[in-house]
Amino acid sequence: xxxxxxxxxxxxxxxxxxxxxxxxxxxxxxxxxxxxxxxxxxxxxxxxxxxxxxxxxxxxxxxxxxxxxxxxxxxxxxxxxxxxxxxxxxxxxxxxxxxxxxxxxxxxxxxxxxxxxxxxxxxxxxxxxxxxxxxxxxxxxxxxxxxxxxxxxxxxxxxxxxxxxxxxxxxxxxxxxxxxxxxxxxxxxxxxxxxxxxxxxxxxxxxxxxxxxxxxxxxxxxxxxxxxxxxxxxxxxxxxxxxxxxxxxxxxxxxxxxxxxxxxxxxxxxxxxxxxxxxxxxxxxxxxxxxxxxxxxxxxxxxxxxxxxxxxxxxxxxxxxxxxxxxxxxxxxxxxxxxxxxxxxxxxxxxxxxxxxxxxxxxxxxxxxxxxxxxxxxxxxxxxxxxxxxxxxxxxxxxxxxxxxxxxxxxxxxxxxxxxxxxxxxxxxxxxxxxxxxxxxxxxxxxxxxxxxxxxxxxxxxxxxxxxxxxxxxxxxxxxxxxxxxxxxxxxxxxxxxxxxxxxxxxxxxxxxxxxxxxxxxx
Amino acid sequence: xxxxxxxxxxxxxxxxxxxxxxxxxxxxxxxxxxxxxxxxxxxxxxxxxxxxxxxxxxxxxxxxxxxxxxxxxxxxxxxxxxxxxxxxxxxxxxxxxxxxxxxxxxxxxxxxxxxxxxxxxxxxxxxxxxxxxxxxxxxxxxxxxxxxxxxxxxxxxxxxxxxxxxxxxxxxxxxxxxxxxxxxxxxxxxxxxxxxxxxxxxxxxxxxxxxxxxxxxxxxxxxxxxxxxxxxxxxxxxxxxxxxxxxxxxxxxxxxxxxxxxxxxxxxxxxxxxxxxxxxxxxxxxxxxxxxxxxxxxxxxxxxxxxxxxxxxxxxxxxxxxxxxxxxxxxxxxxxxxxxxxxxxxxxxxxxxxxxxxxxxxxxxxxxxxxxxxxxxxxxxxxxxxxxxxxxxxxxxxxxxxxxxxxxxxxxxxxxxx
Numbered sequence: 001x002x003x004x005x006x007x008x009x010x011x012x013x014x015x016x017x018x019x020x021x022x023x024x025x026x027x028x029x030x031x032x033x034x035x036x037x038x039x040x041x042x043x044x045x046x047x048x049x050x051x052x053x054x055x056x057x058x059x060x061x062x063x064x065x066x067x068x069x070x071x072x073x074x075x076x077x078x079x080x081x082x083x084x085x086x087x088x089x090x091x092x093x094x095x096x097x098x099x100x101x102x103x104x105x106x107x108x109x110x111x112x113x114x115x116x117x118x119x120x121x122x123x124x125x126x127x128x129x130x131x132x133x134x135x136x137x138x139x140x141x142x143x144x145x146x147x148x149x150x151x152x153x154x155x156x157x158x159x160x161x162x163x164x165x166x167x168x169x170x171x172x173x174x175x176x177x178x179x180x181x182x183x184x185x186x187x188x189x190x191x192x193x194x195x196x197x198x199x200x201x202x203x204x205x206x207x208x209x210x211x212x213x214x215x216x217x218x219x220x221x222x223x224x225x226x227x228x229x230x231x232x233x234x235x236x237x238x239x240x241x242x243x244x245x246x247x248x249x250x251x252x253x254x255x256x257x258x259x260x261x262x263x264x265x266x267x268x269x270x271x272x273x274x275x276x277x278x279x280x281x282x283x284x285x286x287x288x289x290x291x292x293x294x295x296x297x298x299x300x301x302x303x304x305x306x307x308x309x310x311x312x313x314x315x316x317x318x319x320x321x322x323x324x325x326x327x328x329x330x331x332x333x334x335x336x337x338x339x340x341x342x343x344x345x346x347x348x349x350x351x352x353x354x355x356x357x358x359x360x361x362x363x364x365x366x367x368x369x370x371x372x373x374x375x376x377x378x379x380x381x382x383x384x385x386x387x388x389x390x391x392x393x394x395x396x397x398x399x400x401x402x403x404x405x406x407x408x409x410x411x412x413x414x415x416x417x418x419x420x421x422x423x424x425x426x427x428x429x430x431x432x433x434x435x436x437x438x439x440x441x442x443x444x445x446x447x448x449x450x451x452x453x454x455x456x457x458x459x460x461x462x463x464x465x466x467x468x469x470x471x472x473x474x475x476x477x478x479x480x481x482x483x484x485x486x487x488x489x490x491x492x493x494x495x496x497x498x499x500x501x502x503x504x505x506x507x508x509x510x511x512x513x514x515x516x517x518x519x520x521x522x523x
Numbered sequence: 524x525x526x527x528x529x530x531x532x533x534x535x536x537x538x539x540x541x542x543x544x545x546x547x548x549x550x551x552x553x554x555x556x557x558x559x560x561x562x563x564x565x566x567x568x569x570x571x572x573x574x575x576x577x578x579x580x581x582x583x584x585x586x587x588x589x590x591x592x593x594x595x596x597x598x599x600x601x602x603x604x605x606x607x608x609x610x611x612x613x614x615x616x617x618x619x620x621x622x623x624x625x626x627x628x629x630x631x632x633x634x635x636x637x638x639x640x641x642x643x644x645x646x647x648x649x650x651x652x653x654x655x656x657x658x659x660x661x662x663x664x665x666x667x668x669x670x671x672x673x674x675x676x677x678x679x680x681x682x683x684x685x686x687x688x689x690x691x692x693x694x695x696x697x698x699x700x701x702x703x704x705x706x707x708x709x710x711x712x713x714x715x716x717x718x719x720x721x722x723x724x725x726x727x728x729x730x731x732x733x734x735x736x737x738x739x740x741x742x743x744x745x746x747x748x749x750x751x752x753x754x755x756x757x758x759x760x761x762x763x764x765x766x767x768x769x770x771x772x773x774x775x776x777x778x779x780x781x782x783x784x785x786x787x788x789x790x791x792x793x794x795x796x797x798x799x800x801x802x803x804x805x806x807x808x809x810x811x812x813x814x815x816x817x818x819x820x821x822x823x824x825x826x827x828x829x830x831x832x833x834x835x836x837x838x839x840x841x842x843x844x845x846x847x848x849x850x851x852x853x854x855x856x857x858x859x860x861x862x863x864x865x866x867x868x869x870x871x872x873x874x875x876x877x878x879x880x881x882x883x884x885x886x887x888x889x890x891x892x893x894x895x896x897x898x899x900x901x902x903x904x905x906x907x908x909x910x911x912x913x914x915x916x917x918x919x920x921x922x923x924x925x926x927x928x929x930x931x932x933x934x935x936x937x938x939x940x941x
Contacts, residue, residue, distance in 0.1 A: 039929075040707075040709035040929045040930060041706045041929035281797070292809070296812040297813070298814075303813050303815075304745045305744045305745050305746035305805065305806045305809045306745035306749065308805040309746070309749055309805070362725070362728070365725075366728065370743050373666060373669060373743055374817075375661075375665040375666060376817070
């Protein structure tokens with residue numbers, strides 16, 4: 001790949017040839033695309049369509065190199081317009097004050113915190129897929145990890161805006177950081193809101209590093225190909241040459257001089273596993289700290305010990321749902337993507353959604369049981385008001401979307417039918433948003449019934465949230481347009497050709513490995 | 524079965540995949556004898572002195588022994604079902620030992636009967652079973668629909684029926700496959716594990732409430748079921764690692780279960796050390812921070828006097844030291860270190876169960892704690908030793924690895940590149 005001499009096939013493709021169309025696979029009711037195999041002695045293929053290394057590079061780079069698909073520009077314009085509305089709402093908020101939101105006593109936390117927790121939760125899938133599934137050696141993750149990590153980073157960006165703007169006087173937000181100042185005002189280190197700053201900040205930093213580091217070899221591939229295109233299309237025109245140069249420079253700058261040397265790969269793999277190890281506890285810690293925001297208080301409905309693992313499970317639940325929400329349309333829109341993101345990949349993700357949905361349901365059950373068992377009237381009343389009080393509808397949406405809707409994935413048809421999965425993931429996204437809404441609106445019925453008040457958002461609340469969706473989609477569309485959407489080198493690693501010993505091949509080679517292992521143990 | 528046939532036939536013919544019957548007989552006889560002697564001692568010391576507090580102490584520590592034994596079994600059951608659910612390939616060679624530990628859930632049911640009988644007939648271990656003690660207790664009156672003897676017994680029967688059914692079926696699928704080589708038994712086990720895990724989660728959570736949390740029936744924590752799960756799965760991994768290492772020492776499975784498998788067991792051990800710390804810290808931290816008396820009282824008793832020393836020892840011995848010990852890769856790949864770590868962690872797991880259960884026994888006149896003494900050790904060792912004795916017999920009763928696992932090839936060639 002590092003060579004500058006395009007082979008004949010590459011040359012043809014670069015001369016304007018189309019990438020090969022999706023392999024025409026008739027949908028088999030049993031195995032779908034050939035990857036849903038019940039037989040325990042068979043491992044389904046991870047990549048379909050008889051792909052070699054070359055065609056993997058061609059297809060994945062092609063998505064970033066070929067002219068944008070027709071839907072891309074309209075989608076981008078709409079998303080950025082929506083994010084513009086969100087930005088205007090934030091400006092309006094900063095200029096006017098938090099009174100433009102629906103917050104009031106006793107609901108002092110409203111949509112801002114709901115949105116923050118929802119976005120941070122969504123941001124958990126990427127690191128779970130790249131770090132934890134990497135440690136568990138789940139090879140199917142290679143086709144979705146880049147995608148999910150990008151989503152993670154954009155979700156955390158959206159999440160980060162809300163605590164920043166909800167402080168009211170935004171120009172004092174820097175006081176969250178332990179920076180010495182002339183008044184000797186230090187942050188309150190005993191406040192979980194401050195821990196949030198560190199937890200989310202660390203998570204964002206490590207996720208970004210992980211995402212970027214994993215992308216370096218693929219950026220180098222894009223750089224080399226950009227240079228090649230520049231050579232091939234030298235005569236097209238000055239603007240295109242300039243754009244091509246910018247492109248080659250951009251990819252080259254961020255590829256950090258990667259040359260595909262074996263020494264480079266050795267360091268890369270070491271760094272990857274180290275970052276995976278560092279990111280794994282972060283998957284648990286971030287949402288645990290977010291749950292502390294609520295659980296360290298002594299408010300009924302908020303203070304309960306199961307919150308940390310329950311929030312983490314919920315975060316993974318919503319994150320996987322959001323990955324699928326984005327992945328299923330992308331899989332239809334980008335030619336060749338179905339070869340990598342197989343029905344099996346979707347099925348596995350559906351299973352994780354069902355598992356985490358059940359963990360969330362388990363936590364609801366424990367909360368309800370202990371709310372009664374604990375014998376604290378305020379606690380049990382808080383739960384009764386949640387379920388049948390003024391926000392009963394939110395509770396009903398939460399429960400049915402989070403606990404009931406993923407149960408459809410017990411049926412094979414449901415977890416192998418992409419459009420149906422897509423609908424369920426939308427439900428899950430809605431349900432998880434309402435879960436945080438239910439938790440926050442517990443405030444509306446506080447200790448003094450005289451001050452009970454029904455909390456409703458204003459249009460500014462709603463449009464700020466919609467705007468954050470716009471920011472998220474805008475960033476995601478840019479990612480799909482300009483960066484390698486799938487991890488090229490990792491996908492190549494799980495191709496059958498990448499294993500020189502083969503699955504059933506050379507027993508002698510493996511035997512030698514075992515002997516080495518034993519020697520290592522004794523030595 | 525085409526691709527893996529060659530290996531599997533040779534697997535069944537090997538001499539080192541069965542435990543030596545004579546060694547098993549001796550070892551299990553010794554363990555069962557120790558167990559019987561300890562149970563006898565507990566009965567004599569506990570019941571004949573006529574001191575109600577001593578009897579209570581003996582019963583509580585016997586209960587600790589029961590909890591340690593069934594903890595192994597339940598932890599192993601969780602691991603077996605998870606391995607089936609995730610279609611694990613690497614674990615084919617080690618799964619049988621988890622299955623052996625899991626299958627001993629029924630003797631645990633029998634070991635539990637004395638605790639229930641003595642509680643029903645004499646001074647109950649669960650204070651709420653004592654009508655005099657709870658008379659006028661408003662909280663008990665509130666909890667009575669859940670905390671009454673009838674419902675307690677029904678619940679326990681339900682738990683054990685579900686667990687024995689799950690353990691028996693999963694074990695049978697695996698051993699039947701040894702005989703028939705039918706690969707679809709693996710698919711059946713996988714299917715059962717899906718709803719099995721759901722049933723398991725609910726039953727163990729409520730069992731944790733019933734067996735540990737309601738010993739102090741004023742106290743409550745939503746996390747308690749997860750806490751119980753985290754500790755027991757970790758203990759089961761340690762036990763199985765230790766069994767495999769001892770088998771390796773006696774020349775069994777030597778070139779089958781390689782350092783690669785131990786490495787992964789070491790990773791799991793490390794993972795559950797951290798997970799346990801995460802869960803127990805979160806539970807403690809939220810209660811400490813909120814500082815509500817109805818919640819802090821449980822920790823209050825366990826932070827005072829001698830129990831406080833044990834609490835600190837637990838955070839060091841069950842988290843910080845093993846965390847450091849299992850961090851370097853060469854250590855996770857060293858049989859000696861892993862053997863040490865597994866015994867160490869099981870020891871601290873046992874100490875933790877004591878720390879959870881035993882502070883409920885105190886001097887009724889002065890409320891002073893009664894610290895651990897030899898009676899406690901004997902009382903807890905009884906059920907644990909009986910369990911281990913039966914486990915040795917179980918291990919010796921069949922091949923040490925599944926003979927026709929359809930993914931055995933992957934396990935035989937398992938490697939950790941990083």
